Amino acid sequence: MEVLAHTQRVSLASFGNTAAGNLRRPVFVPRSQFCSGSQLFESAVGRQVLTASTSKRGDAYILRCQGSNGATAAPWAKKDARLVLEDGSVWEGRAFGQQGTALAEVVFNTSLTGYQEILTDPSYKGQFVVFTHPHIGNVGINFGDMESERCHLGGIIIRDLSASVSNYRSTKTLDAYLKEQGVLGIADVDTRAITRRLRDTGALNGVITTDLSTPAEELVQQTKSWSILGKDLISEVTCSEPYEWKDTTEHEWEFNPAVLTKGELFHVVAYDFGIKHNILRRLASFGCRLTVVPADYPASKVLEMNPDGIFLSNGPGDPSAVPYAVENVKQVIGKKPVFGICMGHQLLGQAFGGETFKLKFGHHGGNHPIRFGPTSRIEISAQNHNYAVNPATLPDDVEVTHINLNDGTCAGLLCKPKKAMSIQYHPEASPGPHDADVCFEQFIDMLKAERAGAVQAAVAA
């Protein structure tokens, strides 16, 4: 028997004399899963055990598989899950992760890397993510890249689930992790076609199910029975008690060492609307001591802590569904320097008196161009949002500093008199490009100016 190298390509030129016919798609057979003769072969989906034999014809390896029941089987051809969209379309695919039925809003993410950060970003609560990158699961799961303690999205929709995992940090497969987290996955669906549909229709509700008995019409009705609009999802993901955050970016992953400070310079209180760990790590790396507080923590108690600055985090759902959070923001602006990211930006916009609105299909990916008005600098940014601030509704003292160059929407605000700034996207870049890390520097500059101003005022008095 010839043993295949770990990622050697196996061309399945023939698939035995099976009813499934020729399997044209080449697959990678990891060494650990490969054997021949009467030995057992763990299939690509990890659920069927097949007997496999191999022979070599020309330079192609021929793999003949038989299911354990004796019937010839092609597990990757099996359709045992459905995605049903609100527009009535039904997409049959292969289940992985949790079995069952879930309902959520479907959005697509165009990032090429970072599925794990996306899975654990609390801002995806109430959503299914379609990954446009076709191959997902190849680097498995490691516990250093988590953006929070668990998965928050309702399910994932992918083209191809990697048959093998290859990464020195990985401790688990994506399939096993999703099972553990109770998150549904559907693979082998045409993610390109689904994405084009969402671009045409706008974000749609969807049901993912492994229940093959419920008629599609009934599932379409389910999709229409729910709306993400007006739902307070922040209360489901925020922390329950205030806590101190200490972790900085690990030395190995630091991408901006020049600006890092030694020791703590400022105390920042962060409102947790569904905060991503890398935002906290970046702020800590820039010299902030961080106290994280729940979304409904009274502003008066935050101000009692007398922090140098206040941070407003990212978070899931509709910014108009959380008036209590807007109220807190209203009470802190003008009193301390404030920095908001994504949901934090939208809540700040509302606290200024502005309005937010829902975009057609939102921005979710790692390549969105942004122009910073004051210098015309262009940043390539990571984004994940479905709502935006309407600049026409903002008061005159609020400046739109950043513009999304794809559609001209407002991507950043500055109110000098109230010492508040915000951006609609993700400078923590997890996953994504690091261009916007400079926003953390701008916030630190604001904190420095505030402290210098306080010192000057004390001297003058």
Ligand SMILES: NC(=O)CC[C@H](N)C(=O)O
């Ligand atoms: N990442 C976020 O904070 C998302 C904000 C908000 N839930 C939106 O979709 O626009």
